[in-house]
Amino acid sequence: MTxxxxxxxxxxxxxxxxxxxxxxxxxxxxxxxxxxxGDVQAFxxxxxxxALQRAEELETIPTGERGPLFGLPIGVKDNIVTEGLETTCxxxxxxxxIPIYDATVVKKLRDAGMVTIGKLNxxxxxxxxxxxxxxxxxxxxxxxxxxxxxxxSGASAASVAAGEVPFSLGSDTGGSIxxxxxxxxxxxxxxxxxxxxxFGLVAYASSLDQVGPITRTVYDNALLLEAIxxxxxxxxxxxxxxxxxxxxxxxxxxxxxxVAVPKEFLAEGVSEEVRQSIKSAxxxxxxxxxxxxxxxxxxxxYALAAYYILASSEASSNLSRFDGIRYGFRAEGVKNLMELxxxxxAKGFGEExxxxxxxxxxxxSAGTYDAYYKKAQQVRTLIKEDYxxxxxxxxxxxxxxxxxxxxxxxQNTHDQLTMYANDILTIPINLAGVPAISIPCGFHEGLPLGxxxxxxxxxxxxxxxxxxxxxxxTDFHKQTPQIWEGK
Amino acid sequence: xxxxxxxxVKHVAHLARLAITDEEAEKFADQLGKITVFAEQxxxxxxxxxxxxxxxxxxxxxxxxxxxxxxxxxDVMMLNVKEQENGQVKVPPILED
Numbered sequence: 001m002t003x004x005x006x007x008x009x010x011x012x013x014x015x016x017x018x019x020x021x022x023x024x025x026x027x028x029x030x031x032x033x034x035x036x037x038g039d040v041q042a043f044x045x046x047x048x049x050x051a052l053q054r055a056e057e058l059e060t061i062p063t064g065e066r067g068p069l070f071g072l073p074i075g076v077k078d079n080i081v082t083e084g085l086e087t088t089c090x091x092x093x094x095x096x097x098i099p100i101y102d103a104t105v106v107k108k109l110r111d112a113g114m115v116t117i118g119k120l121n122x123x124x125x126x127x128x129x130x131x132x133x134x135x136x137x138x139x140x141x142x143x144x145x146x147x148x149x150x151x152x153s154g155a156s157a158a159s160v161a162a163g164e165v166p167f168s169l170g171s172d173t174g175g176s177i178x179x180x181x182x183x184x185x186x187x188x189x190x191x192x193x194x195x196x197x198x199f200g201l202v203a204y205a206s207s208l209d210q211v212g213p214i215t216r217t218v219y220d221n222a223l224l225l226e227a228i229x230x231x232x233x234x235x236x237x238x239x240x241x242x243x244x245x246x247x248x249x250x251x252x253x254x255x256x257x258x259v260a261v262p263k264e265f266l267a268e269g270v271s272e273e274v275r276q277s278i279k280s281a282x283x284x285x286x287x288x289x290x291x292x293x294x295x296x297x298x299x300x301x302y303a304l305a306a307y308y309i310l311a312s313s314e315a316s317s318n319l320s321r322f323d324g325i326r327y328g329f330r331a332e333g334v335k336n337l338m339e340l341x342x343x344x345x346a347k348g349f350g351e352e353x354x355x356x357x358x359x360x361x362x363x364x365s366a367g368t369y370d371a372y373y374k375k376a377q378q379v380r381t382l383i384k385e386d387y388x389x390x391x392x393x394x395x396x397x398x399x400x401x402x403x404x405x406x407x408x409x410x411q412n413t414h415d416q417l418t419m420y421a422n423d424i425l426t427i428p429i430n431l432a433g434v435p436a437i438s439i440p441c442g443f444h445e446g447l448p449l450g451x452x453x454x455x456x457x458x459x460x461x462x463x464x465x466x467x468x469x470x471x472x473x474t475d476f477h478k479q480t481p482q483i484w485e486g487k
Numbered sequence: 488x489x490x491x492x493x494x495x496v497k498h499v500a501h502l503a504r505l506a507i508t509d510e511e512a513e514k515f516a517d518q519l520g521k522i523t524v525f526a527e528q529x530x531x532x533x534x535x536x537x538x539x540x541x542x543x544x545x546x547x548x549x550x551x552x553x554x555x556x557x558x559x560x561x562d563v564m565m566l567n568v569k570e571q572e573n574g575q576v577k578v579p580p581i582l583e584d
Contacts, residue, residue, distance in 0.1 A: 096567075097567055098566065098567060100559060100563045100564065100566060100567070101559065193543050193544060194544050194546070207541060207542050207543070233551060236546070236549040237542070237544065237546065239544055239546065299532070301528075302528065302529055302531075302532060305525055305526045305528055305529050306529060308522065308525075308526065309526055316503060320504070323504070324569075325568075325576060325578060326567065326568055326576065327567035327568070328567070330569045330570070334579055335579065335580075335583075336579050336580050336581065336583055337578050337579050337580065337581045338504075339506075339579070340578065340579050341504040342504050342505060342506035343506050345503075345504055345505050345506070346505050346506035346507065349505075354505060354515075355515065355518055355519070357503050357505065358496070358499055358500065358503060358505070358515055358519060359519060359522055359523075361499050361502050361503040362491075362499045362519060362523075365499065365502065372523075372526060374539055375529050375530070375534060376526075376529060377539030377540055377541060378532075378534035378537040378538070378539050378540075379529050379532060379534065380539070380540040381537050381538055381539065381540040382532065382534070382537060384540055384543060416518060416521070416522065417521060417522070417525060431540075432543065433543025433544065457543075457544075
């Protein structure tokens, strides 16, 4: 039993009634981590002393000034900078790096009265789909420790699924919030590009990256997105679009909702059990009064190739800042500056990161720029237009989050293209810049499956409304892994 | 595009400021070859007159008042610098003799 099986609202009630204090909730997170993280391996750094100190400070704030997330613990993905707390992006090249400011989202968590517990493992620089690309450790799936939690925000999803923390932040460039949320049976939202500030998110692919919330329920997810969203003068790509009260319309009513199901999302490569779970989910939505129709997103199959060129190109530029001069790891015994750069980067970056830097550098080189980079950007336009067209007639697009349930650790590490194929259903969404959520919709051999609900630009509201109605009509979100009770 | 040669891979590694061994060059040639062959499926699409998308939002220029604000303290900014002297970042020789 843990307090973290309660929702944010229930946790607030307990605080209000004096059942426990904020320090008790903070300690609960650390004791859950102590009990479970030897198995789950989610946290890279813990901030116990400061977290408990902050819990005491928060206790003095009067109830009337507290919001819905006040006093609640949260874990933060390790590519989001936290002042005074080591931030490595799970890379050796940033070992020992202590940020000197907080990311905007971290400031916003603080403004909401949340308590940061620690930093969560990930694939190095968010490049990966399994957390196996971390330079430090492989996080494991709480539903079955032999399986991956997904990636790159694998530990953000696993820590919430294991009940170590009730909330976490992840980041999503090609599916890195939604795919692990699906694999771990939790709720993960990739907001509209520009909805959440990227200031202080260590950049992987700047035109695709978004920070987003991972929680156990849709309602809590909506609360957390509202807390972190909004325009930021420090991020000129954050959009000046008002942030709605997302929970205001969560009433379970989706009568008349127009749901589109792209035939490409249930095509070859998507496993039979995933297809069945989506068909059942569509029946639930129909039963709630939604209309469901098949549509086509004809350029879907090109998204994966376009993504790897664009994301790697942006990465090769973004990661040029890691040069051993100003922060992190620095190679020793070098003769000159060029050798310092080359040796630092060769020793500091892992295999997958180097491969993507190489791919990106190659794609952007004279002679290949038009054939690869520009071509991929043009294909991106076609993909975005597919979505624009469907959204002229529909409110949401629904399909699976991933083609299968989680796979075994070490199963896909031998071949990049097989590994990349896990993201085939999430990548187009980042290219189009639209928001999408993954929520639990079934199990296969004890491993969770995810339902993906995609919305129009800046219409997270309709996604949450749909997800909430589905969640209330089903009970997949109420199940917890065996590990939840401890051994 | 054909498979990359080892020499091409070494050139790209130099552009990317990555030291690589002969063995690594071979491995990268193989891996990059597979990925670029995969990427060539994009050529199935006619993209004549299709505008490239670099960014999905219609935001173009974001302006603000030109008012100076205080930045971070120099001491704070130097906290993560491995080698420094008199408040300045120190690097190995840039020019060789």
